Amino acid sequence: MPRVAVMTDSNSGITQLDGKNMGVGVMPMPFTIDGKIYYEDVSLSREEFFQMMADDKNILSSQPAPADLLEMWDKALEKNDQIVYIPMSSGLSGSCQNARMLANDYHGKVYVVNNQRISVTQKRSVQDALQMAANGMDAARIREVLERERFDSSIYIMLDTLKYLKKGGRITPAAAAIGTLMRIKPVLQIKGERLDAFSKARTLNQGKTTMINAIRHDIENLYGENNVWMYAVHAQVPDEFAVFRKEVRDAFPGYEVEDDRLSLSICCHIGPGALAIACAKKSSKL
Template identity: 50%
Template sequence: MEKIAIVTDSNSGITQEEGRRLGVSVLPMPFYINDVMYLEGITLTQEEFYEKLKNDEAISTSQPSPAEVCGLWDNLLKEYDEVVHIPMSSGLSASCETAMALARDYDGRVQVVDNQRISVTQRQSVLDALVLREAGRTAAEIKEKLEEEKMESSIYITLETLKYLKKGGRITPAAAAIGTVLNLKPVLQIQGEKLDAYAKVRGKKQAKKVMLKAIREDWEDRFGKYVEAGEMCLQMAYTGNKEEAEEFKEEVQAVFPGADIHMDPLSLSVACHIGHGALAVACSKKVTIK
């Protein structure tokens, strides 16, 4: 049986420590803050990031350099026969496209998965890859299966502030100003690929209601057959507001009694575009071996 290494990036929410425990290599995503480069989870903690965000420091996202990506693969291929690389969604970053281009020089030994996921749903893909590897699948078969099921996930996010959407040019300054005065909270969604608008409501309490209704409808209708087969996972994420997220988790648990809910801080690559205080609820299909 081929020895297969699993690689992801820190957008999956998998920390360096958890990566070591799982036997997964985690590429840290780089950030530039006031022109100084930081690496998520290595030279930049979640707390430090939100402190810098609060102080309005100039923050921009980047992607791991080709040398870093290839260096990691080269080291792994000394010990393993193949590599499965699971980056964040190609709709949210160019890092997936870059990795795919680099992989062409590896004669099929590196398989890059474009499975349109981020944060907790990307993490589930990594766990799925481990299950498939354990079942004896090749790297190409793991890639095929993850891409086949890539759209079987759903994320809804609400924000505390419109400031960062305005900063990133996703809404106009006028819309942000009106939204702030009226206490409008957008609910955004990721149904594969990009971050899109889902709804706009008054206040966070209402936003949470909208998200709960949306995720329950997905759970019961869109993913009903997977739920019945025990193949769906519930997840949550937040940006720096753990206490509030824990309270919301209780609300989610009440809607899904008995369900196991995994919760992580949201990837900093997303957090820098939406700011502190966001809440997200998600679900994704998990791979089962029959």
């Protein structure tokens, strides 16, 4: 049975400490803030990130340097035969494609998974990969399973502000101004490879109901009842989240709902104050 290391990037929301406890290597994602490079959970804490956002710093997400990725892989291969590397969705960043190109030089030792996930659903894929490796699967088979099941997840996110969509060019300044005036709270969707508009809400409660109904639809029509992992998630809004997490649990009695936080790579583009609900179908191989 090959010794298989499971690795990911911090877009999964897995911290360096969590990674050590799980036995997972975590590549810290770089952010360029006012021209200076910071590394998530290494030289940039979550609290510092949101403070810089509040201070209206210019924050740009970036990709890992090839040298950093190669160093992480080389170190892992000193004690393992193969690596399964699970980066963020290829539809949201070029880091997956770059990693695949780099893996070609490892001749079957490094398997990069185009998992089409990010944040809590990406983390779920990492957890599934760990279990598959413990069950004796080799890296090629783990990648095959994860890529076959990559679209079996959903995330719905309600934004608190349109500021960062405007800043990133996803909506026009005029649309942002009108939306802000009308107090519109967009609900976005991540299902597969992209972050897309899903709905618009005029109130907080309407937005939460929209997300809960959307997840319920996906469970009933796509994934199967009592066959999913469920998550209540937020972006630095603990008070509202305390209420929301209870509402999610009340809406889905009998489900175990995990609490988590949106990864900084998502927060960079949507801003603070977001609430989200997510689910991932349980793997058929576990």
